[in-house]
Amino acid sequence: MSKDAPPTVDQLVDDLIAREGGFVDHPADRGGATCWGVTEAVARAHGYGGPMALFPRGEAAAIYRRLYWLRPRFDAVASRAPRLAAELFDTGANMGPAVASTFLQRALTALNRNGKDYPDIEPDGRIGEHTLAALDAFLSLRKGSGELVLLRALEALQGERYLRLAEKRPANEAFLYGWLANRIGQEELPNRHRL
Template sequence: MDHVDHLIEEVIAREGGFVDHPNDKGGPTRWGITQKVARRHGYMGDMDELPRSIAAAIYKRSYWHAPEFDQVERTAPKLAAELFDTGVNMGTDAAIAFLQRALNALNRNGRDFDDIAVDRKIGPATLRALEAFVRRRGSLAEDVLIKAIDALQGAHYVRLAESRPTQEAFLYGWLTNRIG
């Protein structure tokens, strides 16, 4: 089983089967795939019948290859796994922005590598910055980036619960299952 296939199985197990919580903006969801995402990928059936195989294919295509987390994996496999999980829960754009913000904040005022645009895309500049950070900081580099991403993600969840009281129903689960 590929690394990404293992990550997908973990997400599907964590997300569970069919849910349709009244406070969840995603609406009807199965295996963590919202109805909107399923429709965008051509699935028109009842969400409570979405096949696991279709969910897995959506995860691989849209949450691994499309945002280019497979490119991150070449340098930092644990970080790629974190970005994938964050992307599934918050959107891949948010996950990439967290990475880019963290890299900029950790470049020691440009001494280790130049700041990069927070453009929410994994491109050559982001990959070069990541490679430079890992080369400069060594074996702990991935763990530090994961902590930074977790911190940004956790702060986002708390702000979301504070600004939208209906989201408080999900805060405990987000912090339990998505951080750390």
């Protein structure tokens, strides 16, 4: 694979797990105990019954592929815009796939020049045929820079949400620096694929 090749889903999952690290049970985290970034509630919902500190990395990887790549259809986005799909995957793993998908839908609608380029999209948090058609139209019209512009729009929405979370719940300030440092600006931070 060339240096400029987009990352595979396996690479995205490996990078995400490396950033998330092993077992954590931070008192300010409403999600409770996590391992490899997977909350105890998600692990239990997928059949894991053991202690979270021993949650297998392979099970975490399988959950990320299934719930945060395939189910939200980020694989369909990857066939069109791999860097955009990588961002959606990371945002979805942190905020939920529906939030990431809604960010994409909002950005595509805001960039359609009042419906001249393609119809508005209902921001329902699901990547369906209307969202994919809008993405295809946008990328066709904005060859070269379109994917980067969408990446910037997603990161802007993500950053605003992080700030709002910290403002609404002061305990979230414990996580704000890490969220901003490790989740936004993928192309500039270490341990992230250069996009």
